[in-house]
Each structure stands twice: as structure tokens, then as C-alpha cells.
Amino acid sequence: MRILIVTAGSRGDVAPFTGLGQRLQQAGHQVALAAHDRFADLVRERGLEHRVLPGDPLELVRARTAAPSPDAAQAVFAAFLDELGEGVTAAVAAGTDILLTAFGPAPLSRVVADGFGIPSLGVYLVPGVPTREFPPPGRPVTGQVSPADNIAAGRELLARTASLYADVLRRLRARLDLPAATAEAPGPPDDWPICHGFSPAVIPRPADWPATTHVTGYWWPATSPRWQPPEELVDFLGAGPAPVFVGFGSMTPNHERLHDVVAAAVKRAGVRAVVQSGWAELGPVGDDILVVGDMPHDWLFPRMAAVVHHAGAGTTGAGLRAGVPAIPVPVLLDQPFWAARLHRLGVAPHPLPLDELTADNLTATLRSCLDGSTYRDRATELARLVRADDGPAVVLSLIAQLHGGRGQRP
Incomplete structure (x- = not known):
């Protein structure tokens, strides 16, 4: 089966997927990793196919930092997302049976997977589903917060993300000949499978997460076989x-x-x-x-x-x-x-x-x-x-379910 992993961002957003990709290959799958061009060697030296995503995360950080106003910074990011959507589309078009997506590009990846009629699966490095048990990453916390505060903050963060991606997703849907959404959902549907690549010893799986949301254990970065310490x-x-x-x-x-x-x-x-x-x-x-x-x-x-x-x-x-x-x-x-x-x-x-x-x-x-x-x-x-932990084992099991269901969500 041809599996595509899509990720965007810094080296830390790419490296763990090299280890996951190697494990999927060992199970007999063909694995490609779509990431920015600066990480091409990181991917290829681990024996995986690299598919290029446009943009440079370092230049994006610098451009947003140098923007003269918040609106200008937002415009820089919107242009980056537009290019990223095109890149994900091209990466999938190169031959894909199942798409695995990191948290950042997930809204784009889900739309592209729908456009190509293939199943998709979230592979998140950070908690990406609201819960009453802790506040969402990226949300400043001061003082004591209640379970109700935590779940509200998580939903608010997803709603802000949906608003940030809304225009880009509308244009992407049009390019893929998908029907326009009446409103962008503030997150994935509860039946969309998501694997979180960290240990339950570090963050136990919240009891209020949907049944299709998992904590698998870490996906450790693969080391280049040619690397030697200086x-x-x-x-x-x-x-x-x-x-x-x-x-x-x-x-x-x-x-x-x-x-x-x-x-x-x-x-x-x-x-x-x-x-x-x-x-x-x-x-x-x-x-x-x-x-x-x-x-x-x-x-x-x-x-x-x-x-x-x-x-x-x-x-x-x-x-x-x-x-x-x-x-x-x-x-x-x-x-x-x-x-x-x-x-x-x-x-x-x-x-x-x-x-x-x-x-x-x-x-x-x-x-x-x-x-x-x-x-x-x-x-x-x-x-x-x-x-x-055996983090990749849960991912492999879900891939088998997705493939066996011929694209239907488990």
C-alpha cells in the first residue's frame, strides 16, 4: 500500500515521522514523506521517498516577524497556507492510497484526501483534541482552571484555527471540485481516527476523548546509517x-x-x-x-x-x-x-x-x-x-482497518 505522511514546520515536526515511516516500510508498505525541501536529505537518508512541500519554515518565521502589522503577518501566513495546499495536492497526486497527516497541515490534508477519495488518519505530535483534563497546548494558563475551562479553551482554539484556514480551504475545495462547505467545522469529526505520538506515561489518554482518538507511544526519529559522531x-x-x-x-x-x-x-x-x-x-x-x-x-x-x-x-x-x-x-x-x-x-x-x-x-x-x-x-x-511503548503498532493497526474498510472510517 502507498502511504503518504504529510508534515510541515521545523526539523522537530519532521524527524519523528522518519522513524514511523521506516516501521511502516518494514511492514511492507511503500512510504513517502511530504516535507519542506530543506528536509529532503533528512528523509532520503532514512530510506524514505521525499515529496516536496513548498515554502521554508525558517523564512516564514522571519517574514512574519518582520511584518509591519498583524494583518500583514496574517497575509504572509495565508499565502503560505495556499502554497501548502497546492503542495499537499501534488504530493497526493504522485500516488497515494492512504494519507497520514500531522496536526499543522491536517485541515488541508483532510480536504485533499476527500478530493482524491482516499482515507486519511491524523498523526499528531501534540494533543490536538479538546479535553476536560488539561488545557490545550498553546493556550496560556494562569492560576487554577476548571475542567469546563479546559474543554472550552480547546474548542475555542479549534474554532480560531478553523477561521484561520477558512479562506484557504474554500479555495482548495474549489480547485478539487468538492462541494463548498456551509461553514468550516472547528475541528475533525469525532469518527476521524487520530493517533498521538507520545507516551501514555507522559500524557495518559483523556477519558473524554472519542474512541477513535489514541495515545500510541512515541515515534522515534530514525538515524542516518551513515552518521558518525564528529x-x-x-x-x-x-x-x-x-x-x-x-x-x-x-x-x-x-x-x-x-x-x-x-x-x-x-x-x-x-x-x-x-x-x-x-x-x-x-x-x-x-x-x-x-x-x-x-x-x-x-x-x-x-x-x-x-x-x-x-x-x-x-x-x-x-x-x-x-x-x-x-x-x-x-x-x-x-x-x-x-x-x-x-x-x-x-x-x-x-x-x-x-x-x-x-x-x-x-x-x-x-x-x-x-x-x-x-x-x-x-x-x-x-x-x-x-x-x-510500541508507538507505530497502533498506527499500523488503524491503517489495516482503513484499508480493509476501503476508505470507510473505522
């Missing part, structure tokens, strides 16, 4: 005690300020650090600092004493898998949600939002994380649970 990194790791990792992934904050904050905190805390430059182009200088580029977290994180990161979904999962304590420094979107979850799970101190990060509070938090064994013991315990 000699400089191996030498650095062997030259002293385990360092801490510092990286903010696809975030693009003021890197000049971060240089100084990270360098000072590493020195004051008396630790060594491996710093991943990322989109922020971090490059702090210090005798006990090594700056590196992209590399597999499944190799690097188990060799760290702790990981300081932006609490993106993928990096959060990698840290949990490695069994090392975290210091979450959230910036936006779902990151505060994951940062709070890490603290609640007992593997991290209180989060340090990036706009509040200073050399003093990072130093103090590093020491509180590393002094004593409480965080590491809990991280070790949780890692055993996370590693025991």
Missing part, C-alpha cells in the same frame, strides 16, 4: 565529566543575548556544555563549551548530565527517552505545555521561559537540577516506561 565531540566528551546540553532548536531569539547568558551560566555553575547552534545560531565561547550543529539526540542525550532545551515536542521526547533531567526554557506554541508537563512529571525544575532567562537563574537552576539525584532518578524511571 571526532571533536568524542574527544570533548572523553575529556571530563558528562556535560549539559543547551539548544533551542528552531527558535530564533536574540542570539547575542543568549551567547552571554549561556556562557556565563556554564562558567558560574561549574559545568561543561555541548551547545547546539540551531536556528538561533548560538555560539557562546568558553573553555568548557563545544558548539555543534544538528545531530541525533538519541546518541547525544544519554551522554549528557542534563538537557537545557526549548521544550518542543520532539526534544522533550528525546530527553525522556534518554533518562536525563531537563531544564525547559519554553518560547511559544506548545512549548510551555511540555515544559509544565516535564516539571509535573518530576524530571525538571520549574520552567524558565526564554524571555525571563538570565545567567543568574540559569546558573541556579542548573545546580538545583544536578545537585542530588531526585530528578535523575525520576528520569531513569520514566525512561523505562517510555521505551516500553
Whole structure:
């Protein structure tokens, strides 16, 4: 069966689907992964077919940031969505029997799948269905909130998303000769199957989710068979005690300020650090600092004493898998949600939002994380649970149901 996985965004939005794709291939399916062109090598080196989606997520972030007004920023995003809809259509047209879609492009993907008469399935890296049990990722939370507040916030977020996509979806329906919707629904129908690629040990499946909504366990990124650790990194790791990792992934904050904050905190805390430059182009200088580029977290994180990161979904999962304590420094979107979850799970101190990060509070938090064994013991315990999951198995089972139903939803 020809399976297409559609995702959009940063590296963290793509990498987990390489592992899921490999598992689907091992089960005998033909798998293509549609993602932005900057991730073509990431996909192909893992043995998957790459189908190009237009746009560059880094340039999108920069363009929206530089927009002179909220309306201008909205126009930039609308143009991006229009191009993305065309890209998803072309990717499906290249040969697809079942479409799997990440959360971001899901509204587009569902319409395109309907246009081609093929079944589709949600494969989400973050909770994407409203629940009474917790507020939706991306929703600021202050103080105590009730179950009613949580479900209302989740529905409001879906309604805002529907409004954001409405014009683009109308144009996409017209291009695919689909009947116009009377109004864009504020989310997928309850009978549309969705798999969430995180562990139930991290977020137990809410009791009020529809029966077709699942928590499967993580889909771990696949590692390129050609990858070898740089000699400089191996030498650095062997030259002293385990360092801490510092990286903010696809975030693009003021890197000049971060240089100084990270360098000072590493020195004051008396630790060594491996710093991943990322989109922020971090490059702090210090005798006990090594700056590196992209590399597999499944190799690097188990060799760290702790990981300081932006609490993106993928990096959060990698840290949990490695069994090392975290210091979450959230910036936006779902990151505060994951940062709070890490603290609640007992593997991290209180989060340090990036706009509040200073050399003093990072130093103090590093020491509180590393002094004593409480965080590491809990991280070790949780890692055993996370590693025991078989995330792709549920996806494979649902694919079999969709195929057996000849496109009918289970």
C-alpha cells in the first residue's frame, strides 16, 4: 500500500515521522514523506521517498516577524497556507492510497484526501483534541482552571484555527471540485481516527476523548546509517565529566543575548556544555563549551548530565527517552505545555521561559537540577516506561482497518 505522511514546520515536526515511516516500510508498505525541501536529505537518508512541500519554515518565521502589522503577518501566513495546499495536492497526486497527516497541515490534508477519495488518519505530535483534563497546548494558563475551562479553551482554539484556514480551504475545495462547505467545522469529526505520538506515561489518554482518538507511544526519529559522531565531540566528551546540553532548536531569539547568558551560566555553575547552534545560531565561547550543529539526540542525550532545551515536542521526547533531567526554557506554541508537563512529571525544575532567562537563574537552576539525584532518578524511571511503548503498532493497526474498510472510517 502507498502511504503518504504529510508534515510541515521545523526539523522537530519532521524527524519523528522518519522513524514511523521506516516501521511502516518494514511492514511492507511503500512510504513517502511530504516535507519542506530543506528536509529532503533528512528523509532520503532514512530510506524514505521525499515529496516536496513548498515554502521554508525558517523564512516564514522571519517574514512574519518582520511584518509591519498583524494583518500583514496574517497575509504572509495565508499565502503560505495556499502554497501548502497546492503542495499537499501534488504530493497526493504522485500516488497515494492512504494519507497520514500531522496536526499543522491536517485541515488541508483532510480536504485533499476527500478530493482524491482516499482515507486519511491524523498523526499528531501534540494533543490536538479538546479535553476536560488539561488545557490545550498553546493556550496560556494562569492560576487554577476548571475542567469546563479546559474543554472550552480547546474548542475555542479549534474554532480560531478553523477561521484561520477558512479562506484557504474554500479555495482548495474549489480547485478539487468538492462541494463548498456551509461553514468550516472547528475541528475533525469525532469518527476521524487520530493517533498521538507520545507516551501514555507522559500524557495518559483523556477519558473524554472519542474512541477513535489514541495515545500510541512515541515515534522515534530514525538515524542516518551513515552518521558518525564528529571526532571533536568524542574527544570533548572523553575529556571530563558528562556535560549539559543547551539548544533551542528552531527558535530564533536574540542570539547575542543568549551567547552571554549561556556562557556565563556554564562558567558560574561549574559545568561543561555541548551547545547546539540551531536556528538561533548560538555560539557562546568558553573553555568548557563545544558548539555543534544538528545531530541525533538519541546518541547525544544519554551522554549528557542534563538537557537545557526549548521544550518542543520532539526534544522533550528525546530527553525522556534518554533518562536525563531537563531544564525547559519554553518560547511559544506548545512549548510551555511540555515544559509544565516535564516539571509535573518530576524530571525538571520549574520552567524558565526564554524571555525571563538570565545567567543568574540559569546558573541556579542548573545546580538545583544536578545537585542530588531526585530528578535523575525520576528520569531513569520514566525512561523505562517510555521505551516500553510500541508507538507505530497502533498506527499500523488503524491503517489495516482503513484499508480493509476501503476508505470507510473505522
